[in-house]
Amino acid sequence: MDDDVPPGDASPTPRPKARRPRKGTAERRAEILRAAANTFGSKGYKNGSLTDVAEQVGITHAGVLHHFGTKEQLLIEVLEYRDKEDVRDLEGQHIPGGQELFAHLVRTARMNVDRRGIVQGYSVLTGESVTENHPARAWVTERFEVLRGEIADAIDDISGGRVPHQDAVLAASAIIGVMDGLQVQWLLDETVDLPESTTFAIEAILSATLVKGHAPRTETTQ
Amino acid sequence: MDDDVPPGDASPTPRPKARRPRKGTAERRAEILRAAANTFGSKGYKNGSLTDVAEQVGITHAGVLHHFGTKEQLLIEVLEYRDKEDVRDLEGQHIPGGQELFAHLVRTARMNVDRRGIVQGYSVLTGESVTENHPARAWVTERFEVLRGEIADAIDDISGGRVPHQDAVLAASAIIGVMDGLQVQWLLDETVDLPESTTFAIEAILSATLVKGHAPRTETTQ
DNA sequence: CACACATTACTAACTTGTCAGTAAGGCCGA
DNA sequence: TCGGCCTTACTGACAAGTTAGTAATGTGTG
Structure with a gap:
């Protein structure tokens, strides 16, 4: 792989690490959160699996991990989501x-x-x-x-x-x-x-x- | 090893399905029950493992299964044991x-x-x-x-x-x-x-x- | 001896998490 | 508007670790 960088103007756009999610992503995540709330609710956190959550939204467990990283992070976001929902109305x-x-x-x-x-x-x-x-x-x-x-x-x-x-x-x-x-x-x-x-x-x-x-x-x- | 069985008096006691537990068995079971109560108590039933229980009494998980058959049966006996203990004093x-x-x-x-x-x-x-x-x-x-x-x-x-x-x-x-x-x-x-x-x-x-x-x-x- | 008790060894099913690869979205330059 | 090209979104395979339960095999006690 050639490593030579163009001499002068390196990185003209100072993009630190901007994540730009796609259009339907927010709703997708919300869907997963609702599914997770459902699973953790009926089976508990320990007993409820990522596969279980994933199937409810028609993806694989790896897809869920793509969005939330870890199961624990998913739980935390579920709780935060619930908090917001609770106060909404x-x-x-x-x-x-x-x-x-x-x-x-x-x-x-x-x-x-x-x-x-x-x-x-x-x-x-x-x-x-x-x-x-x-x-x-x-x-x-x-x-x-x-x-x-x-x-x-x-x-x-x-x-x-x-x-x-x-x-x-x-x-x-x-x-x-x-x-x-x-x-x-x-x-x-x-x-x-x-x-x-x-x-x-x-x-x-x-x-x-x-x-x-x-x-x-x-x-x-x- | 030689297989020949003594000819005459084979099985003079006609016990078809009698279980005769050994001396310390009852106490052993109680020990396991206490360990299980401890484990299920601190980790929950789903999350607490048979190995965890077994280690507390110095045997393997298979040893526990010998006494109780299944994990579920162990839980049930733990609950019954607790009931008796509670009313004892x-x-x-x-x-x-x-x-x-x-x-x-x-x-x-x-x-x-x-x-x-x-x-x-x-x-x-x-x-x-x-x-x-x-x-x-x-x-x-x-x-x-x-x-x-x-x-x-x-x-x-x-x-x-x-x-x-x-x-x-x-x-x-x-x-x-x-x-x-x-x-x-x-x-x-x-x-x-x-x-x-x-x-x-x-x-x-x-x-x-x-x-x-x-x-x-x-x-x-x- | 025979059998209760226990071990070691193993299986099959699941678990979370990683990884490479694919398809498609969306921005940008020409 | 077209063509790149990077990123997002996701899959499928797999790793590495659990788990409960089974089977074969010892061993010491009654």
């Missing part, structure tokens, strides 16, 4: 605060009955994530952390600060806990009334928390 | 009823902080079990069913039947839900106060349930 951009948040949680539980696949995916992945070095572990952990913070803030908000923040966090953990725990029970046995039980529990925890912060008498500043 | 034989049950649940949550492995095993397996055709699915489902029944009965008991059974079941599901859901959060983030949050939630749900059944006025039979 939400009014503003963030999850609401105050009283509105709890209405949102109850509404979500109600909606989840018609989104079995999503719920299953979430449950399987959450359960799997507590194993050693699971690639979704950080994501799940952070998700819980953020959610606890938001719910605790909402409690602070509607209680006007009468509830000690520590108690608010305690209640927030419990609320997330019931929601997740009930989902698993419901997935295994549809006779479990997911929305009713969730609603009931959230109200119970919430009212107990607020009562606790109600203070026997006046306790404004001190 | 309990006073009578069954989980208590009435007020005592809730005290027991809270006590369990408190103990679980020092049994991380057990909790992880339970969480991973429960999450995995919602996947299609999972070998532990029936076991987990039944376990939930029984537990819901026992808790609902306890509520019926301490409320003196004032709470509609339907509501009791609703509350029972929720109580199991918080316990399981909080465990997962705690496994991922130790700052989550497992016993406190669990205790608080159980009390909240319980009191809300009883208040609901308190009846505005007299409502004895109708």
Whole structure:
């Protein structure tokens, strides 16, 4: 191979490493992500194979790897994709605060009955994530952390600060806990009334928390 | 080697299919079961291998298969073993009823902080079990069913039947839900106060349930 | 001895990931 | 607009490692 470079003007266009995907690529990737979400959801991350994902979009597993590099990267992008999708149909951009948040949680539980696949995916992945070095572990952990913070803030908000923040966090953990725990029970046995039980529990925890912060008498500043 | 069999008394004991295990076999099996519980607990059923289990007791994976036949059978026996172990140190034989049950649940949550492995095993397996055709699915489902029944009965008991059974079941599901859901959060983030949050939630749900059944006025039979 | 228990050796099925090669898209210069 | 030409998108074959389960063979105990 001849190596001689044209003397003067080497590299007139300073193209560092621009990747220019083709026209339908973005949609293709989204297709794969949906398929992967489906597979990881029904079979778990460890048990769901790349071939399984690939077949759903009519390509080979090597094709999937072409787009995502590794299986782990695919999982990460699935999670990010889910995050975006989740917030998409939400009014503003963030999850609401105050009283509105709890209405949102109850509404979500109600909606989840018609989104079995999503719920299953979430449950399987959450359960799997507590194993050693699971690639979704950080994501799940952070998700819980953020959610606890938001719910605790909402409690602070509607209680006007009468509830000690520590108690608010305690209640927030419990609320997330019931929601997740009930989902698993419901997935295994549809006779479990997911929305009713969730609603009931959230109200119970919430009212107990607020009562606790109600203070026997006046306790404004001190 | 010479093949000639002693002429007369061949097989004086007519045992067609009797298995007579050796001396230490029972303990050996128990050892394997504990190892398997450990492996399935930390890595999940799908991800935990027979070799992994075998190495913990100093044999090969084929040795494990000699005792249990298949990996699935091993899992089933692990679950049965756990069931027996769980009830072993309990006073009578069954989980208590009435007020005592809730005290027991809270006590369990408190103990679980020092049994991380057990909790992880339970969480991973429960999450995995919602996947299609999972070998532990029936076991987990039944376990939930029984537990819901026992808790609902306890509520019926301490409320003196004032709470509609339907509501009791609703509350029972929720109580199991918080316990399981909080465990997962705690496994991922130790700052989550497992016993406190669990205790608080159980009390909240319980009191809300009883208040609901308190009846505005007299409502004895109708 | 006979058999429970265990090993070694092996198979068949899968796994993720790599690689070379092919077909076609899209930009650029003439 | 035509013809190069590099890149993207993908396949098919294969590598290297798992896995569960089987079969043949030892060995020590009852």
